[in-house]
Amino acid sequence: MVYTSKLPDIQEPTTGIIQFIFANVNKTPEDKPLLIDALNDRFITYSQLKDSVLKFGAGLQDVCGFSSSDVLALYAPNQYNYSIPLLGAVAANMTKAKVLICHEDNLDTALQAAERVGILKKNIFIFGEKAVRGVQPFQTALIRERKAVPAELTHEEAKDKVAYLCFSSGTTGKSKGVMTTHANITANTCQYTALDNAFIDPNVDRMIGVLPLFHIFGLTAILHTALYWGIPVYILPRFDLVKFCETVQARKITFACLVPPIYLLLAKSDIIPNYDLSSLRIGISGAAPLSADLGREVKARLPNLTIKQGYGLTETSPSAIVEPTDRTIDGSTGILLPNMLAKIVDEHGNEVPQGERGELWLKGPNIMKGYINNPQATADCIDSEGYFHTGDVVIIDKDQHFYVVDRIKELIKYKGFQVPPAELEGILLTSPIIADCAVIGVYDAAQASEIPRAYVTLKPHVTPSDKVAEEIMKFVADQVVPYKQIRAVRFVDVIPKSPAGKILRRLLRDQAQEEEKNATNRPKL
Incomplete structure (x- = not known):
């Protein structure tokens, strides 16, 4: 049988990402800090972000000759201003990279890589406030007075226009560039919002950003979702347990997107009792399965925290299945998000009875356009009906909660x-x-x-x-x-x-x- 989400369908956004984020449907105050450096309290407000993104986009056009056929490569650890070049490139119209923005920590590697692929040094910029080895900070080199005017996209154009290229190995083989469109991102943000909107209060909730923002989980579930909701994100450059605990305690963090190894530390580390983490109330676990036993161990230490799993892949932008906050089941990865269809099939592609193991196939507005420059790999995993073959083996119970039990892919x-x-x-x-x-x-x-x-x-x-x-x-x-x-x-x-x-x-x-x-x-x- 074909499984349909039990949640009401959403109305899919019909605009591009920039218009979607800055439409401000949740009425975020213009002066509200949204992106905060957890280490030194530097921040960007909603209005500053919009202003900087549009000026950055104009700078790409004016300084680098950036056009709709060009790509910007981001190569850096998490930064509180990561969203400026990220969204600025989208605003300039974004596939061989023409512009590279890196960090002082990885400058040597970035310069070597740029030389190998032919990126001009004048098109390489750096995070921070000072030039390093002749490489200029993007904030001074590219953010000028002129503001870009983002192209207005029809719904069909938004479904076709690639916004991001995160990389995935798919079900097998070498790393491939996943073509994630404007519509993929905007739809997936609204799909997840429909599930959790009732449990989020922009006036109270605060998110922590420790997942890498170059990964689709951090990119969508943290950056885009938080900006759309209008809730502050305290960003750490990388995961450090002490810094994580200090930030949660000092900033009264309520919402966290984490991965099982971090939950393991929350359950086992001797330092956890030294901090007040009682503000944490919603924790999402993704990127890998979280065992029921580990989830229960964490909740025994942090009784205020509801831990819910989510399932998805880079190819699904990423969320496809997420546990409802008010009815989580230990070990379950959740229920289908709105506008999603699923099949569970045997090795021959035949649908299996409910309750039996089978490969999960997914269809919805969040399924990628395909793998860049790799039509064969795309055809191998997206069938003629539009179902993405995940390579993961699942069981679905009578209430349509999904459980990931195995993986047929080699990854x-x-x-x-x-x-x-x-x-x-x-x-x-x-x-x-x-x-x-x-x-x-x-x-x-x-x-x-x-x-x-x-x-x-x-x-x-x-x-x-x-x-x-x-x-x-x-x-x-x-x-x-x-x-x-x-x-x-x-x-x-x-x-x-x-x-x-x-x-x-x-x-x-x-x-x-x-x-x-x-x-x-x-x-x-």
Whole structure:
């Protein structure tokens, strides 16, 4: 059967993102601080944000010759003024990047990357208030007097016009640029608002922003939603448990979008009782499943906090299924948001009876336009009826609450970040001591996250040992970002493969589960 949301349909917005955000339907006061630096209290008010966004957009046009076919790349940790270049690029009309805005912390990498892809140094700018190595702050270089006039989009144009390119590995394979349109973002903001609007008071509620804003979860659930609602967001450049607790206590934070590893700290860390976190009343968990047991542990420590899961992907902008605040169920990922349709199917695409396991297919106004420059990958996951094939296996109960129970796709989710096994296997196979390998995700309860584990067949002259395992992990760590590092190594005589040469990851996952049942057989690394 086709499952339809039990929530009333929303009227989908028909404008672009800039007009949607600054229509101010919730009557946010012009002088209200909305984006606050949690470390030093610098802030941007609603009117300052609108003014700066439009001036930034004009600066892109005037200084960089930015046009509707160009892209701005944002490469920086969370900043209280992150929204200015983000929305400013949208206002200028936003696909090879022409302009790059980075941070002093990653300037060297940014300059190297820009040189490789041909971005002119005059089109590279930096967060902050001073020039660094000749790279000018965007606030002084681009924000001038003229204001951009955002293009008025029809509803059809908003559904077609790409606003953001976040990257995802989809159901398998290498990272792909997800074409998220204006209509995807505006519809998804309203879909989620319809679920929680009754529980939010802009005069009282305050949000904390610790999730990376380059990730679709932080981008939509924090930046766009908070700006639309008109509630302040206290932004931290990165997650630090002490700073998080200090901010919640001092600013009386009420609303938080977090991931399971952070909830694990709230449940287990010895420092939590040192802070008054009683103001927290709504916590959303996303990016990876949150176990029922862990959710109950957190609520035992923070009884005022309602923890609710949400489900989505970069390809769904991201929210598709979210727990209702007034009727959460431990372990459930929620109910369909308005305007959503879902199917649960077997491996042949046939719909399964309610209560049985199957792959989740989703359809709605928040489903991406497709993967940029990759029509085959788009066709592989969006069918002719418009359903996105998620690769996640779910069960739906009699009240249409969804439970994620497995994943048929190969993608590993390490603390909310996507790690494609194929990428790590490609690196491992360049090692002079490795004959063959496979990488899978193995759940680690201590981190409340999957971790990438490598199964390795060594070349004949190499003897397995803890030292060799450490060398292999370092070999990969030297070539990837931290969240993609191999966290465990197992040595095997042969990598299981099908007659066609495809790695049989299910056999490795089954083997890992058997190992976990016997503590004496668990790997040391």
